[in-house]
Amino acid sequence: MAQKPKVDPHVGRLGYLQALVNEFQETESQDAKEQVLANLANFAYDPGNYEYLRQLQVLDLFLDSLSEENETLVKFAVGGLCNLSPDKANKEHILQAGGIPLITNCLSSPNEETVLSAVTTLMYLSSPGTGSHPELTSLPLVQCMLRFSLSANIRLRNLAQIFLEDFCSPSQVAEARSQQAHSALGIPLPKTEAPQQP
Amino acid sequence: MESSLSGDDCPANLSTLGPFCSLIGHRVAHPADVVLAPRTAADKMAFSDGKPGCIFDHHVQTAVCDSRAKYRESRRPRAVKVYTINLESQYLLIQGVPAVGAMKELVERFALYGAIEQYNALDEYPAEDFTEVYLIKFVKLQSARIAKKKMDEQSFFGGLLHVCYAPEFETVEETREKLEERKAYIARATKSKDYYLTKKKLVPEQKGTKDSRQDFHSHIPGFSTAALNTSENSSPCLPYSCELPLCYFTSQTTCLPGDHVDRASNSCSGGRNHGELSKHCNLSAFSPELHVSTYKNALPCSSMQEAVTTSESVGRFMPRTTQLQERKRRRDCDRELGTFSETNTSSNEVVIGPKLPGLPPVDLQDDSLNTTANLIRGKLKEVISSVPKTPEDKLEDMYTHPRKQRRRI
Numbered sequence: 001m002a003q004k005p006k007v008d009p010h011v012g013r014l015g016y017l018q019a020l021v022n023e024f025q026e027t028e029s030q031d032a033k034e035q036v037l038a039n040l041a042n043f044a045y046d047p048g049n050y051e052y053l054r055q056l057q058v059l060d061l062f063l064d065s066l067s068e069e070n071e072t073l074v075k076f077a078v079g080g081l082c083n084l085s086p087d088k089a090n091k092e093h094i095l096q097a098g099g100i101p102l103i104t105n106c107l108s109s110p111n112e113e114t115v116l117s118a119v120t121t122l123m124y125l126s127s128p129g130t131g132s133h134p135e136l137t138s139l140p141l142v143q144c145m146l147r148f149s150l151s152a153n154i155r156l157r158n159l160a161q162i163f164l165e166d167f168c169s170p171s172q173v174a175e176a177r178s179q180q181a182h183s184a185l186g187i188p189l190p191k192t193e194a195p196q197q198p
Numbered sequence: 199m200e201s202s203l204s205g206d207d208c209p210a211n212l213s214t215l216g217p218f219c220s221l222i223g224h225r226v227a228h229p230a231d232v233v234l235a236p237r238t239a240a241d242k243m244a245f246s247d248g249k250p251g252c253i254f255d256h257h258v259q260t261a262v263c264d265s266r267a268k269y270r271e272s273r274r275p276r277a278v279k280v281y282t283i284n285l286e287s288q289y290l291l292i293q294g295v296p297a298v299g300a301m302k303e304l305v306e307r308f309a310l311y312g313a314i315e316q317y318n319a320l321d322e323y324p325a326e327d328f329t330e331v332y333l334i335k336f337v338k339l340q341s342a343r344i345a346k347k348k349m350d351e352q353s354f355f356g357g358l359l360h361v362c363y364a365p366e367f368e369t370v371e372e373t374r375e376k377l378e379e380r381k382a383y384i385a386r387a388t389k390s391k392d393y394y395l396t397k398k399k400l401v402p403e404q405k406g407t408k409d410s411r412q413d414f415h416s417h418i419p420g421f422s423t424a425a426l427n428t429s430e431n432s433s434p435c436l437p438y439s440c441e442l443p444l445c446y447f448t449s450q451t452t453c454l455p456g457d458h459v460d461r462a463s464n465s466c467s468g469g470r471n472h473g474e475l476s477k478h479c480n481l482s483a484f485s486p487e488l489h490v491s492t493y494k495n496a497l498p499c500s501s502m503q504e505a506v507t508t509s510e511s512v513g514r515f516m517p518r519t520t521q522l523q524e525r526k527r528r529r530d531c532d533r534e535l536g537t538f539s540e541t542n543t544s545s546n547e548v549v550i551g552p553k554l555p556g557l558p559p560v561d562l563q564d565d566s567l568n569t570t571a572n573l574i575r576g577k578l579k580e581v582i583s584s585v586p587k588t589p590e591d592k593l594e595d596m597y598t599h600p601r602k603q604r605r606r607i
Contacts, residue, residue, distance in 0.1 A: 019269060031265055034278055039270060041280040047387040079280035086381040087388055112255065116284045124381065154250060154366045155284065158373045166374070 014052045017043065021056050034072050037065060041080030050087055059084070059093050066102045075114045078106050082117040085124040095125060100135045107144055112153065112190040119148070119159045126167045137168050142176040153190070250367045251320055257291055257362050283380045287365035288315075288339045288372070290346055292332045293325065296357040301332070308334055308349060312341020329357060333364060339376060530580065531573070 017040070024036045040058055043049045053059065058080075065077035081103065084090045094100075103125075106118035126136045135141075145168075148160035164173055260277035295304055305317050316335040323331040336342040342363070350361040368376070562568050 016270075023267065032267070035263060035266055035270070038278045038280050045281065047384050047391070050388070076280050079282045082282045082284065083280075086384045088385070089388075113282075113285070117282055120282070120284050120377065123377065155368075155373075158368065158370045159284070161370050162374050162377070 013049065014055070017049070017052050017056055017058070021058060021061065024061065030070060034070070034076065037073055037076040037080070041076045041083060044080040044083040047087060050084060050090060053084065054089065054093065059090060060097060063094070063097055063099050063102055066106060071109065071111050071114070074106060074109060075111050075117070078103065078114055078117040078121065082121045082124070085121045091125055095133060100125065100133065104135075104141060107141075110190055112156070115148075115190045116155055116159060119145070119156070119163060123159075123163055123167060137172055139172075139176055139179065142168055142172050143179065146173070146176050156190070250364070251322055252366075253324060254364075254366060256285055257293075257364070259360050259362070283377060285363055285365060286339060286343060287363040287368055287376070288336045288342045289364040289367040290334045290336070290342050291320075291323075291362050291364040292334060292349075293323075293329070293360040293362075294354075294357050295330045295332055295359065296355045297328050297330050298355055300355050301330075304332060304354065305334065307354070308345050311336075311345035311348060313337040333367065335367070339379070527577075530577065 020036050020040055024033055024040070027033060027036075040053075040061070044053060044058070044062075062077040062080045065073050068074055068077070081094065081099070085094060100122070103118050103121050106114050109115055109118070122136060122141075126133065142164070145160045145163045148156050149164060151157050151160070260279055262275040263278045264275070266272075290308075292304070292308075295301075301317075301319065305314060308314060313336065314334055315337045318333055320331045320333050325331045334342075334345075336345065346361045346363065349359055352359050365373070562571060
């Protein structure tokens with residue numbers, strides 16, 4: 001069971017977020033961590049909270065959580081990043097903090113939502129057309145997206161297609177395609193089966 | 199009305215079914231087939247390889263979390279889930295609809311939250327006995343968000359609806375638009391926030407604006423979005439939630455000229471009563487930049503009630519005085535619409551609006567939104583100016599809004 005921190009209910013939004021961050025850092029319970037991270041990730045949906053989240057370094061918290069072994073935590077963390085990455089200030093912070101490799105790692109997750117959030121976050125971190133961060137159009141990444149664009153998973157397929165069309169140049173795509181045969185196919189597609197029967 | 203919730207009480211329909219099979223050519227026998235009204239074919243939707251219409255993980259209702267620390271418990275029992283723009287969609291999947299031939303009522307109920315572009319039953323989707331599954335495509339994502347929030351776990355014809363997003367039905371273009379809109383929304387929200395912060399020493403009204411906006415939010419606690427797992431001391435949340443009263447307000451007006459109307463009315467198709475649905479058409483693109491600067495708290499509440507009265511299937515008690523107020527308001531609305539093209543000269547007071555150069559321009563960058571905002575301003579002016587009335591107005595009011603002495607019990 002999660003601990004109950006002594007929080008004055010009247011401290012407002014910042015106080016509440018602070019309490020969440022504290023609990024996340026102090027608790028031993030995986031359940032509590034998941035709940036708190038999900039809570040923070042949902043807060044990250046609302047631009048009104050971005051000042052607070054930056055102040056409390058929640059962006060770094062999300063980035064750190066990408067390396068967690070618990071896949072649920074990774075899913076929530078990358079979801080949080082997906083939610084707040086369209087904002088310019090957040091985007092710069094993530095780029096400066098070296099977020100791209102961390103997020104790119106999530107592309108190999110077996111969890112569907114994690115991969116989808118990672119692809120979307122990468123798109124939000126890019127600028128359309130040329131001029132985007134070079135890491136965001138690296139050959140392995142483009143090849144990965146090419147594979148995703150052939151996936152049976154419609155959502156993934158759509159997102160990958162948008163990535164290739166809007167954020168890669170035709171030459172990059174062509175190059176990736178031509179080298180497809182030689183690329184390291186170490187990035188598995190996420191599982192998408194229906195829930196198993198008991 | 200919210201039923202008491204517990205993740206364990208909700209039937210785990212999907213897990214009790216047989217293994218999922220390909221949908222192509224497979225039709226689940228339904229006892230309710232004979233009573234259903236003719237419906238549009240499911241293959242109108244974006245079927246590319248049969249995948250949409252399958253069960254996905256995100257369709258399954260996650261169990262409610264019951265181990266939350268007290269300080270972060272939510273008002274309603276909620277599962278531990280993160281909503282991203284990927285998951286949200288203008289397509290909603292509705293499960294648990296009792297198979298009693300109530301498709302029309304279901305669509306009407308959902309149409310309260312925004313214009314519906316398309317809907318159909320998903321016959322092949324695995325469903326519990328005597329229930330059906332529907333897919334509803336809203337014109338606007340925001341409508342879908344609100345509808346999901348409001349209709350999930352709601353009772354309908356004796357059954358509990360389970361509403362979830364169905365982004366797998368989106369086309370590439372729809373997904374692209376969705377992502378871009380989200381980006382644009384955040385850009386606007388951040389920009390307007392900066393605007394308010396820097397301009398707060400200007401016109402006092404503007405400051406009051408921000409406060410009233412915050413008050414407005416706190417008056418409608420239920421409007422914290424499903425994505426926000428907020429606590430009791432939640433402060434103002436998404437500007438998205440400002441848009442709802444506007445939606446209800448415009449739902450009563452007839453379609454105004456504007457390209458949005460054409461799109462909306464063209465897309466309200468499906469072989470059903472067009473007139474009925476156009477009543478609920480959202481006329482304008484929702485813009486969170488809609489500074490609810492001229493909103494008073496009273497208006498949104500009455501707008502919400504108005505939306506309730508538009509649906510006959512929702513039987514809620516409404517006090518007679520409120521009904522009279524609603525009727526008067528609707529009449530005024532229609533009257534204003536009739537004189538819409540002319541300037542609003544119904545009162546002798548200063549016209550608040552784009553004509554007044556002194557005030558900061560509240561251009562919503564959209565014709566129909568501006569139109570609606572003007573209507574609202576006009577209405578508010580009327581409300582404000584209702585105190586110094588002419589005898590003629592007073593008389594009219596007596597008939598429609600009798601100020602009787604209340605009987606003391």
